[in-house]
Amino acid sequence: MIKKITLAFSLSLMSLVASAEVTLTNTVFEVVTITNEDGSKQDKWQQPDKLLPGERVGYQIEVNNKGTEPAVDIVIANPIPEHTLYVQDSAKGINTSIEFSVDNGKTFAQPAQLFIDKEGKRVQATSEDFTQVRWKLNTPLAAGDSSTVQYIVKIK
């Protein structure tokens, strides 16, 4: 427990919780748009250089089963950091079900099923209203396997 608290306050750009057998890695990137030679644009995840209001920050979260037996019912949950907004459609993860919360993790649902109160009216939530993102792995994680999920936020 003490170890976890220490790590929660770590200011390093990458931290690793070394459990006996299942580990979780959380890494931050600066997401920039680059233009290819043919004029098309794509995102590039790079080492943080300019983390400014309005810029996009990507989180890559890797779960790694270093044990000898499979892990099941794997759920990765991540509150959207304070001072940031979730970027629509940015959450990704192979073989995962992705859901969001607009009530700080009390309930999760698909974006179409999320509503908030706005000026006394119940309205469809937008991606900027999301407070948490959650990935449920559809398959067990075999011993020695890892799975990576990711999403992007924009600094307010």
Next chain:
Amino acid sequence: MKKNKFSSVLSTSLIVGSAFIGSNAFAVGTDAGTAISNTATVSFTRGGTPDSEQASVSFNVDEIINVNVTAANASNNITNGDDNVAIAYTVTNTGNGTELFKLLDSINSANNGLPLSSGDLTVYFDTSPTPDGFDPNSINEQLYTGTDISIANDGFITVYIVTDVPNGAALNTKSELLLTAVSQTEAGGIKAGESSFGTVIPTAGEGTTNAIVAAEQGRNNASSELTVTTFDPSKSLVVNINKTILGSTALISNAGTNVITDQKIPGSVVTYFIKVAVENDGATALSISDIIPTDMTYIANSMRVQDAAGSTINIPTYIAPTLPAATPVTYSNFDALTDAADALDGATTSSNAAGRVQSITVDLGDLAIGEYAILLDATINN
């Protein structure tokens, strides 16, 4: 329960309201140096036992260096001779950290018809959130003496460039004044004020974050014109010329007896005193001509001038020339001029075909506000 829901709705709408105002006023964003931390949790079951792990990562928001300068008015209507005309500008720190700025005032030399010189300008600033216009006696306005001014992110100051309008500024003439605000951030030899857009200055931001220059050369400027829309003739250039007789001397001879008289009789040498007063504004290429009266003869090389800039001239005490030679007398503070058109001293004469000097001219050139004087002698013909 009902009450809880009501307050929840209320607080939501308040947040929406304040965010609305914030984003409209300025686009700054999260403060530089703010830590953004992210903790991910994985829960899983292994060997029938539920377990979980966490991983955190944090970074600090870097600093944007950005500044916006606006002029309250694109053009300001003035009258020639106005004192303490103030042009208002607003300097806003549109970055996300507190920043030191230097202010530079300048005149667009290509648009300076009044004209003004840099020495005519004084800069005042007001850090009040509710500026009330320029008043030189207000405690809100501080004279800017070159000391860097700290402006918080989202904050602004009001700056006044103050000048007196030249008396001689002509109707519809304009002068354009620029105010520039320059970020003073620098680290490791990299100055924001000399850096192009996008330059990263490591560790120069709040809390040793990186600072990124988001305004070209770390600066911004705005210009505003002064336009003379009302002309007050009483304040413009006035040249007053006053010609008096300083004195005269005549020599009356009869049977070897000489009598000196100041009566103006044939043969009297009259000394004229011409005072030229330049008022309100400097004069350009000022030339004074005087016609020698018929029945009088100009005494050669008798023009004398007093033309020290900005002088006040009192009528000199008359000194009678020695007759019959009538050599022009030297007066203190006056310089003797020669009649020859040598262009060196500006004095010339104009003669008729018979060789009589009909008029004299003294070219005084460009004159500052002040008094000037010319002396000349002529004899009353017999």
